[in-house]
Amino acid sequence: MLLAEKALIDQIRHMAAGTGKSGSAGAMVRSARLNPAILVGIGDDCAVLRMPPRPNQKTDTLVTTDFTLEGIHFRRDWHPAGSVGHRCLVRGLSDIAAMGGEPVAAFLSLALPRKFPQSWVGLFARSLISLAEKYGLSFAGGDTAESPDGILADIVVVGSVPRGKAVLRSGARAGDRLYVSGELGGSAATVRQMTQKPKRKLNPRHYQRHFFPEPRLELGQILRERNLASAMIDTSDGLSTDLAHICEESGVGAELEAERIPRAVVGKPAWEVALKFALHGGEDYELLFTVPGSKRIPSHIAGVPITQIGHITRGRKIFLRNRAGVGHELEPRGWEHFRS
């Protein structure tokens, strides 16, 4: 094991678990700060979780896994270590949010090149841990390896949702209205800023949605609890692609109204991003969801603005209408991070 990896494991073990029991004879690692569903965390062949996380619940277990690879999902010269750690975990938390679930435990597989700066690892780990603490989950394990090239991370998040209540992509029906939380395109527009010539380093404070996005966990849970969303997905790949996933899994189509799509405001001085970023840019980690016609949606839920941007149709295609009502078919355009 490399020194940097050992340091990360130790940091995660001590900071997240708060036990300091490494090397002791203690079997079941428990602490007030560790999510109580985790009976055995880092330090055995497997983590041992007692699900459901609270007694007398009936729940299903959610599992999601997401890569974060240097040069593909981030660049070390653009993204501070804290932002890399934060975005790494947000990918998984946002998937849990999109099912209406609650996160319980995270697992980090991390490969670092030889001779890697300890300071980077420390900032990366602290950011991961503080985001986990904010949302009540704990790191329960993972793997470390030497990387052949660059930083390679894979985050697994395990969550829970009341039995049979997970909000799937496949529940949209013709006539449902289509909503999105927050604003779209902010992350992709930030990437465009960084890739444009002359290249420049951005101040993360003015581009929060890219560098430090918040997962919409509370919103997702409220939509599930109140039975409001018939289908839901997070906008990790971009609106056109993620909406296509809902339509494909539900066997429906959709009509979007271009004017209604909430476009992100980023930078300093602040400017509104172009429609193409809101349509095709990924990694905004907002929630896109459909609502049956009979149900009312407030303008804000859990402090997050909610906007109706279209509705679900019988046909299998997605149309985008402009202000004059003229429409054209919208093809999903995959979001390729820094390769665009």
Next chain:
Amino acid sequence: MLLAEKALIDQIRHMAAGTGKSGSAGAMVRSARLNPAILVGIGDDCAVLRMPPRPNQKTDTLVTTDFTLEGIHFRRDWHPAGSVGHRCLVRGLSDIAAMGGEPVAAFLSLALPRKFPQSWVGLFARSLISLAEKYGLSFAGGDTAESPDGILADIVVVGSVPRGKAVLRSGARAGDRLYVSGELGGSAATVRQMTQKPKRKLNPRHYQRHFFPEPRLELGQILRERNLASAMIDTSDGLSTDLAHICEESGVGAELEAERIPRAVVGKPAWEVALKFALHGGEDYELLFTVPGSKRIPSHIAGVPITQIGHITRGRKIFLRNRAGVGHELEPRGWEHFRS
């Protein structure tokens, strides 16, 4: 998404799930061949698992995650695609075995370079899937990405174990006897064969324990059911390192008898590997376990030979004794795959 990755997802979706429901309106994907604990597999934001996997059980959930990185854990010129897929999943299955657990679902995060041969991916996926089918688990999700360099895989295995019954590393007590399954050193000796000059390609059939190791799942479950093992670990890092893990977590020491350590027989014509490979070589995926003095262990369990190789002591150190009874302290030597 790259074509090769799409092909893998499709293959895993169709071969493992056996549903062919991609794109249909079906919500909960079920099939006879899919582990029944998996309610929603590939194709939503998260997999949805209903644990415990059988009704009216009380179980704990096991989670393990393991990297398999090209150039670190395998080399494409030495390891056929089928061996890479097999070893990738065995790493996780062996961790489940070491807890006495039963595997339920696997998740594959896979990053491939651009322009990657489809045939390789097909063989890799088939091998993964056939091993999963053999042990009753199914692929329930994962992630794909473009790799900046080489093949990067991270396998997550989720399993179950009767509540409170997971066999931990921390249960060894002074006086317990120390056992190992099968033979040790075969995998590391195989790697040495391949790294020696003149370099040569080996026939995987004569080096099964390296290219196609079997996880000791049935053995682990029997040891747990019959309450025989007080502590257990799999020999993924090598005997000296894995025994040190048991000693550290249990707060004990150990004495090993060099003559008793079962050394692997590999190659054609077959030869017995040197003691150093059995002591320090990793990736044999045998089970190393401790047994209280009052319990009897048969010479074979589930068809696998079981050998007593030493016992647990009060002191915190590990000693290796030769035939004459002369001992010296054994330091754990980390197993570094192809860097040795």
